[in-house]
Amino acid sequence: MQKLITGFVLAVAAIFAGSAVYAIGLQIAKDQFLQSLTNFDISVEQAMLVAENAIAECKKDNSVISVAVVDRDGLVRFLLRGDGATPELADNARRKAYTARTFNQATSLWMERTALDAVDANGKAIDLNGQQYLENTIAEKGGFPIVYHGGAIGGVGVTGSKGGGERDEACAKAGAQSIADQLL
Amino acid sequence: MFRTSHILTAAAAAAVLLAATPQSFAQGQGLTSAQAMAAIRAVQAYAKKDGSDPSTVVLDRDGNIVLMLKGNNASPHNIGLAERKAFTANMFKMKSIEWRDATKPGTARANERQTPKAIPLGGGVPIMVGNEVIGAVGVSGTRGGQEGDTAGAQAGADAAAAAVQRLQAQANN
Numbered sequence: 001m002q003k004l005i006t007g008f009v010l011a012v013a014a015i016f017a018g019s020a021v022y023a024i025g026l027q028i029a030k031d032q033f034l035q036s037l038t039n040f041d042i043s044v045e046q047a048m049l050v051a052e053n054a055i056a057e058c059k060k061d062n063s064v065i066s067v068a069v070v071d072r073d074g075l076v077r078f079l080l081r082g083d084g085a086t087p088e089l090a091d092n093a094r095r096k097a098y099t100a101r102t103f104n105q106a107t108s109l110w111m112e113r114t115a116l117d118a119v120d121a122n123g124k125a126i127d128l129n130g131q132q133y134l135e136n137t138i139a140e141k142g143g144f145p146i147v148y149h150g151g152a153i154g155g156v157g158v159t160g161s162k163g164g165g166e167r168d169e170a171c172a173k174a175g176a177q178s179i180a181d182q183l184l
Numbered sequence: 185m186f187r188t189s190h191i192l193t194a195a196a197a198a199a200v201l202l203a204a205t206p207q208s209f210a211q212g213q214g215l216t217s218a219q220a221m222a223a224i225r226a227v228q229a230y231a232k233k234d235g236s237d238p239s240t241v242v243l244d245r246d247g248n249i250v251l252m253l254k255g256n257n258a259s260p261h262n263i264g265l266a267e268r269k270a271f272t273a274n275m276f277k278m279k280s281i282e283w284r285d286a287t288k289p290g291t292a293r294a295n296e297r298q299t300p301k302a303i304p305l306g307g308g309v310p311i312m313v314g315n316e317v318i319g320a321v322g323v324s325g326t327r328g329g330q331e332g333d334t335a336g337a338q339a340g341a342d343a344a345a346a347a348v349q350r351l352q353a354q355a356n357n
Contacts (some may be wrong), residue, residue, distance in 0.1 A: 043256050044228070044237075064217075071254070076263070079252045083216050087248045 031150035041071050042086055042154035046179050047078040050146065050156050054175030055080075065171060068094035069146075070101050072142030072153045074136070082160050089159050096157030096172070098136045104152040107143035108169055114139070142168025144176045148183045190267070215244045215311065215319040220251040223311070223321050226343035228253075230336040238325035238336055241267040243274050245318050253272060255325050262324045269308030269333070270322025271301050277317045281306030281334050306330030309337040311344045318348065334354040 042050075047069040058065045066085045070080040081090035096107050103110045110131075112118060118126040132139050142165050146154035156175045161167040212337040218336035227240045237255040239262040254263045254288050272280040276296070285306035287293045297304055307324055310317040321340035 030263075041256075044253060074253065076252060077254050079249065080217050080220065081248070081250050083218075090249070 002029050007031070039072060040148050041073075041108065042069065042077055044077065044162070046146075046182065047071075047154070049179055050154075050175040051078050051080060052160055052175075053178035054156060054171045057174035058066070058158065058167065058171040059162045061162050061167070063163070063167065063171075065158050065160045065168070066090040066093040067172075067175070068097040068157045069175075070094065070097040070155050070157075072101070074098045074155075077154065086161050090094070091161040092138060092140065093142070093157040095136055095138035096140060096159065096168070097155040098143075098170075099138055100143030100145040100155070101152050101155030103131075104145050104147065106141075106145070106169060107138070107157075108141040110143075111141065112165050136161050140168075141165030142172055144169060144172035146176050146179070146183070153183075186346075189262070207282030213313050213316055213318045213348060215242070215250055215344065218252060219344045220319075221348040223340035223344040224251055224253055227321065227323055227336050227340040230339045232292065234327050234332065234336070236326040236332070238323050238333070239263045239266045240324075240336075240340065241270045241322045242340070243267070243270045243320050243322070245274065247271055247274055250319065258325055265303070265305070266307065266322040266324040268301055268303040268322065269305060269324065269337070270320040271308070272303055272320075272322035273308030273310045273322065273337075274317060277310055279284075279306070279310070279334060279338075280304070280322075281330055287292060306340030309334060309341040310313055311341045311348075313345055313348050313352075319344070 046090050050069050051067045054067050055065060064082040066082040066089055067080050068076060071077045076094055079086065079090060079094060095159045099107050099110060113126060114131045118128065120126055131137065142159060143155055143157040144164065145152040145157060156172045158168040158172045161171055197335045217340045224240055227238065233236050233333050237257055239255045240253050241249060242251040252263060269280045272283055276283045284306060287304055307330055308320055308322040311319045311321065321337040323333045323337040326336045328335065
């Protein structure tokens with residue numbers, strides 16, 4: 001009788017222990033395969049800082065610029081149309097920011113890479129000119145990526161400076177680099 | 185004598201008309217990017233107190249975007265909605281929440297709700313300088329629903345109007 005009760009208790013304990021192990025295993029599997037995706041993205045505060053520093057850089061030669069900052073999805077986080085700028089000009093700033101974000105490089109570099117006659121280090125034709133036909137991109141200098149751990153989490157684009165594309169890009173770069181120390 | 189004075193009056197009136205009508209410019213107070221920045225800072229300050237993360241759009245009197253800012257965790261509809269609220273306030277020259285109440289279905293003005301881009305939801309506030317509407321602020325995504333969005337947008341519109349008035353005061357001095 002004593003043996004029978006002990007056996008029964010052991011069996012019940014084994015069932016509980018087994019189901020507990022199973023539940024924990026299930027949880028581990030869940031944690032491993034079903035956790036939600038977390039991404040870093042450029043915040044409102046960072047975007048405003050980037051824009052303000054781009055504007056400050058362009059103020060040095062009294063340029064009135066339009067600035068756009070896009071997030072990691074390429075959507076507008078911040079957009080400011082400069083005094084006297086048309087909506088189309090402001091939209092070009094957005095397209096510069098988008099291009100820099102999506103190709104993770106300054107638009108001037110992307111333009112060189114996607115030029116009709118672009119060649120790689122070995123002199124072989126790259127032939128990526130088709131990228132310039134993508135929607136929302138623009139082959140103009142003045143876009144700069146905002147990079148975190150090697151990946152672009154946003155982009156900044158500038159139009160309307162007095163120095164043309166070169167200065168647009170210098171201002172965009174100054175904006176992006178103003179938060180670079182936060183993104184190390 | 186009587187006839188001469190008539191002719192003179194007519195001539196004077198014609199001269200006034202000629203001088204005034206074809207040569208006067210259409211002129212109105214504009215909205216600068218600096219004033220729009222003042223608005224956005226006020227909305228962000230409101231949001232900080234509120235503990236919320238709104239999206240904001242500032243439009244000029246033509247309904248074109250001067251400034252837009254998307255909240256950190258904005259829902260996909262927020263930024264477009266903020267623009268439509270601002271559009272509504274700018275177009276009908278009143279808070280969009282007032283326009284919502286003035287155009288209830290079944291009332292005489294209900295057909296105004298068919299206006300493309302306008303939306304009967306609170307959160308759009310016109311930027312008033314005196315009696316003139318020079319643009320509008322639209323906010324979407326504060327804690328207080330349509331009333332909260334309206335309060336946030338009001339803070340922004342007031343800040344922009346104050347910035348305009350500072351400029352005007354400077355010009356008059």
